[in-house]
Amino acid sequence: MQPIVATFVLALGAWTAQFNEDAQTLSLSHADANVQIVGTLSFEVEGQPWRIGVPRDAVADRLALLDPSGNAQGYLVFNAQGDRLEALVYHRTRQFYQGTLTFKGDVTFRDASFPCRTRAKTG
Numbered sequence: 001m002q003p004i005v006a007t008f009v010l011a012l013g014a015w016t017a018q019f020n021e022d023a024q025t026l027s028l029s030h031a032d033a034n035v036q037i038v039g040t041l042s043f044e045v046e047g048q049p050w051r052i053g054v055p056r057d058a059v060a061d062r063l064a065l066l067d068p069s070g071n072a073q074g075y076l077v078f079n080a081q082g083d084r085l086e087a088l089v090y091h092r093t094r095q096f097y098q099g100t101l102t103f104k105g106d107v108t109f110r111d112a113s114f115p116c117r118t119r120a121k122t123g
Contacts, residue, residue: 006020006021006022006053006054007019007020007021007054008021008054008055008063010061010078012078012079012080012085013080013082013083014030014031014032014033014080014083015028015029015030015078015080015085016028016029016031017078017085019041019052019054019063021051021052021053021054023040024040024041024042024051024052025038025039025040025041026038026039026040026041026103026105028085030083030085032083033083033110034109034110035107035108035109035110036107036108037105037106037107037108038105038106038108039103039104039105039106040103040104040105041076041101041102041103042101042102042103042104043065043076043089043099043100043101043102044099044100044102045067045097045098045099045100046097046098048068049068050065050066050067050068050073050099051066051070052064052065052066052076053065053066053072056072057072059075061077061078062075062076062077062078062090063075063076063077064076065089065099072092073091073092073095073097074089074090074091074092074095074097074099075089075090075092076088076089076090076101077089077090087101087103089101
């Protein structure tokens with residue numbers, strides 16, 4: 001029997017988000033710009049790693065933030081505003097915690113592109 005791989009796919013305008021729960025990997029693609037960002041997504045609360053999971057309820061367009069017991073304590077939501085994509089973290093009602101969402105990824109641009117800023121903006 002083949003193992004089940006929990007995946008999440010969401011189309012947001014020209015953006016497509018794909019998440020693999022087992023590998024904790026997120027892939028973001030912009031078809032029009034031929035840009036792809038792929039990497040590892042993680043969430044930590046008070047030094048303790050939480051997992052990110054596919055939706056656990058009827059709301060299929062958000063990822064779940066899972067505490068060490070596997071309970072959904074919050075959500076990661078993606079919004080597209082034109083060509084801009086944002087990720088927002090929401091607590092579940094009456095949940096109070098501070099956490100750090102981290103994405104470690106690599107960007108692949110189309111062949112004719114180049115970076116316009118060679119040093120990351122600080123501050």
